[in-house]
Amino acid sequence: MATIKFTVNGTARSVETEPERPLLEVLREDLGLTGTKYGCGEGQCGACTVLLDGRPTLSCITPAREVQGRKVTTIEGLAANGKLHPVQQAFVEESAMQCGYCTPGMVLRTVSLLERNPNPTDGEIIEGLNGHLCRCNGYHRIVAAVRRAAVLAGKQS
Amino acid sequence: MVDYALDRENAEPERYELREPPAHIFAVNRREFFGIAGAGLVIAAAAQQAAGQGSARSGALEARLHIGEDGTITVLSGKVEEGQGALTELTMAAAEELRVPLSQVRTLLCDTDRTPSDGITAGSRTTPGTVPGVRRAAAAARTLLLTTAARQFQVEATRLEVRDGAVTHGGRRYTYADLARSPELAAAYKNPPQGGALTPVKEWRILGKPQPRVDARDIVTGAHRYPSDIVRPGMLYGCVLRPPSYGATLESVDLEAARKMPGVIAVRDGSFAGCAAPTSFAARKAVEAIAAGAKWKVAPHPSSDGLFEHLKKHASRDARPRGERGNVEQALAAAARRLKASFQVAYVQHAPMEPRAAVAEWHDGRLTVWTGTSNPFSVRQQLAEAFHIGTDRIRVIVPHFGGGFGGKHTGEAAVEAARLAREAGRPVKVCWTRAEEFMWAYFRPAALIEIEAGLDARNSLSAWEFANYNSGTAALGTPYRVANVRETFIPSDSPLRQGSYRCLAATANNFAREAFMDELAEAAGKDPLEFRLAHLDNERIKNVLTAAAERFGWAERRKKRRPGVGIGLACGTEKNSVVAAFCEVEVDRESGTPRLLEIVEAFECGAILNPVNLRSQVEGCIMMGLGPALREEILFRGGRLTNGRFRAYRVPRFRDLPKTEVILLDRKDLEPAGAGETPIIAVAPAIANAVFDATGTRVRSMPIRLPRR
Ligand code: FES
Ligand code: FES
Numbered sequence: 001m002a003t004i005k006f007t008v009n010g011t012a013r014s015v016e017t018e019p020e021r022p023l024l025e026v027l028r029e030d031l032g033l034t035g036t037k038y039g040c041g042e043g044q045c046g047a048c049t050v051l052l053d054g055r056p057t058l059s060c061i062t063p064a065r066e067v068q069g070r071k072v073t074t075i076e077g078l079a080a081n082g083k084l085h086p087v088q089q090a091f092v093e094e095s096a097m098q099c100g101y102c103t104p105g106m107v108l109r110t111v112s113l114l115e116r117n118p119n120p121t122d123g124e125i126i127e128g129l130n131g132h133l134c135r136c137n138g139y140h141r142i143v144a145a146v147r148r149a150a151v152l153a154g155k156q157s
Numbered sequence: 158m159v160d161y162a163l164d165r166e167n168a169e170p171e172r173y174e175l176r177e178p179p180a181h182i183f184a185v186n187r188r189e190f191f192g193i194a195g196a197g198l199v200i201a202a203a204a205q206q207a208a209g210q211g212s213a214r215s216g217a218l219e220a221r222l223h224i225g226e227d228g229t230i231t232v233l234s235g236k237v238e239e240g241q242g243a244l245t246e247l248t249m250a251a252a253e254e255l256r257v258p259l260s261q262v263r264t265l266l267c268d269t270d271r272t273p274s275d276g277i278t279a280g281s282r283t284t285p286g287t288v289p290g291v292r293r294a295a296a297a298a299r300t301l302l303l304t305t306a307a308r309q310f311q312v313e314a315t316r317l318e319v320r321d322g323a324v325t326h327g328g329r330r331y332t333y334a335d336l337a338r339s340p341e342l343a344a345a346y347k348n349p350p351q352g353g354a355l356t357p358v359k360e361w362r363i364l365g366k367p368q369p370r371v372d373a374r375d376i377v378t379g380a381h382r383y384p385s386d387i388v389r390p391g392m393l394y395g396c397v398l399r400p401p402s403y404g405a406t407l408e409s410v411d412l413e414a415a416r417k418m419p420g421v422i423a424v425r426d427g428s429f430a431g432c433a434a435p436t437s438f439a440a441r442k443a444v445e446a447i448a449a450g451a452k453w454k455v456a457p458h459p460s461s462d463g464l465f466e467h468l469k470k471h472a473s474r475d476a477r478p479r480g481e482r483g484n485v486e487q488a489l490a491a492a493a494r495r496l497k498a499s500f501q502v503a504y505v506q507h508a509p510m511e512p513r514a515a516v517a518e519w520h521d522g523r524l525t526v527w528t529g530t531s532n533p534f535s536v537r538q539q540l541a542e543a544f545h546i547g548t549d550r551i552r553v554i555v556p557h558f559g560g561g562f563g564g565k566h567t568g569e570a571a572v573e574a575a576r577l578a579r580e581a582g583r584p585v586k587v588c589w590t591r592a593e594e595f596m597w598a599y600f601r602p603a604a605l606i607e608i609e610a611g612l613d614a615r616n617s618l619s620a621w622e623f624a625n626y627n628s629g630t631a632a633l634g635t636p637y638r639v640a641n642v643r644e645t646f647i648p649s650d651s652p653l654r655q656g657s658y659r660c661l662a663a664t665a666n667n668f669a670r671e672a673f674m675d676e677l678a679e680a681a682g683k684d685p686l687e688f689r690l691a692h693l694d695n696e697r698i699k700n701v702l703t704a705a706a707e708r709f710g711w712a713e714r715r716k717k718r719r720p721g722v723g724i725g726l727a728c729g730t731e732k733n734s735v736v737a738a739f740c741e742v743e744v745d746r747e748s749g750t751p752r753l754l755e756i757v758e759a760f761e762c763g764a765i766l767n768p769v770n771l772r773s774q775v776e777g778c779i780m781m782g783l784g785p786a787l788r789e790e791i792l793f794r795g796g797r798l799t800n801g802r803f804r805a806y807r808v809p810r811f812r813d814l815p816k817t818e819v820i821l822l823d824r825k826d827l828e829p830a831g832a833g834e835t836p837i838i839a840v841a842p843a844i845a846n847a848v849f850d851a852t853g854t855r856v857r858s859m860p861i862r863l864p865r866r
Contacts, residue, residue, distance in 0.1 A: 104377075133808060140776050142811075
């Protein structure tokens, strides 16, 4: 067992855990943050994506020990004071979900994608999101949501 | 309220999972058995109270619709939401008929204690079956509110107007909330009128308009709790000991190693063994510890290499034709030309993004389960059998879950969680891993399809013999005009556990038929589109074919040739909807896997209820269909999958996205049909036909792969 201290969605947290446990399970089981999803546990689907010091990270293959002293943002930490983040807003407006199970990971990936590249082409969106699987909606709506998010985020800044 | 019995007896033969014997029948727990006697009445009363708070309800409407004292409308349906859009569609249906904004309606989906059973959520039946039921109930409620208001206004009901959740007359106005509180309504509710007039399509204000998922906000914020997200006080996490291979049976297992671990409970009950612990990590470690010493009796199991020979060899000898007319033998003998081919379709896995999950909790001999299943009432039955208790002691709640596609008609995780929870005396959650979902969920049946057909002297189809081994009967019948036909489904011995998958066997049957129609068109020296149109009487199929052909530019593109690139088409009908797809593929001879560059798909399912969702369903079907068309194929050897991981079993990704155009034909004159399935059936054959166009090679198997160069 180890004590892991890290910041989650702006709040300092401390957990006692086996250091090898996946961050995904620490978030979901110890901290009750179930917005981060399990899809494969093998780094192939992106459902478990969180932002670790601002970078998209697959929490299913990230051991808890690696987040010692670092900052994690999960889907629960994205909307500020009840106002949706522009990326979340865009996913709603474009109906970019069916079951929505892949959505939190897609949203976080998009947040980071747009930070690096505020006006991505469709090709860049496809490359940027290719590590994420959606089994329901055929990807078009998600690409459209990312495009719309770029517009919404542009308006906001 | 079950409009459509998809039960063991009536379901299509390929819904194999509905006829499986129970996986576990546990030993009787005598203490519990006596403990629960006599508790039923209390529970029934409590349940009624909980559902009936502060409202006018009773009689026939109560199962469906509920108007609260604050005017909030609650729709109750035993259907489930797995991403297909039932929640939004049913909410829209009620709002339309009650003339209220969508935000005033709350829809409560499957909770076996509170919602009526609407049967299994499958077969594209929510739209044609449940939506009309909800609309009728809502229309009846509207009539009731209207007549109650009329009595209070003391005017004729016909002179009143209903809009925005209120009944008005001149300047006076009663909101639904006012009416719901009136004792007259409560009295009238006991004898509700039989229906009220349904709003005609041309007067729709909500139905037919694009509507995003009503709970989209909860999804994008991560607030929605999927079955795998449910947490109960004191809950443990469970993990189940799996056999090392298909057919292996547990001979012995020593639980001591697990029981020594802090906070771990371990249980063996017949073929079942598993552990529960304070974290899923600890539960996995505990199961690893008992797995090390477990003894199994393994059974021989065939390999995917010899699959189609196996299916043929073990085919049933007494299958009768499902469709037969004319005399096929005579017609074949008399044909100017005869063609024969056989097609193969691999097993595939649904791979919904959320694997199976359940939380189970026992309280005073009563079991509550939260799980992701499309078949909740049957899962309740499964639990009742496994635990020897009445279904009245079991409550199954289905939170909106993460995808099913026909793959979640069973309750494995629920049974497992319930067994562990009974042992632990605490709630237990069981979430299957992706590896478990690949190996232990059921598969879409593999298919071997043999077709022989004859063309007469005028190059018209004169004979059609079609045999499907193992996969099923959906869309077995040809929609083309031909006088002499025999169509047979021949069950076989499936090496893998198999069952329903989006559109069932229609994908396999349509793949073989539409690919073969292309071969016949070629033999007849006809354009594939003309050849089809010449044999079609179904106007709806002709319409989608023509619409898609025009948008795609079929006639012009047939004239232009590009090396390594080909175009193809396919059409089909199933579940009272019709589809046509035209596509362009590029063939990379190095990898042998074609690439879909462009697809135009036209779809028609009667009057459109929610165009955004419909488009999303069609786009989703195209992308999902692309997987088994080009890459997906379950491989097994020695009773194990050899590619049961996303790394090895490639499902479609963003990079596979083709240029896509979806044409939705809105037939306001036709009853709405379901739309989540049929759009998948034209994808694979259109690709196969385009591959032939590009290469001159007929690929008669799914996945469609060319020999590598
Ligand atoms: S769950 Fe982490 S990548 Fe799939
Ligand atoms: S919406 Fe279901 S997996 Fe993406």
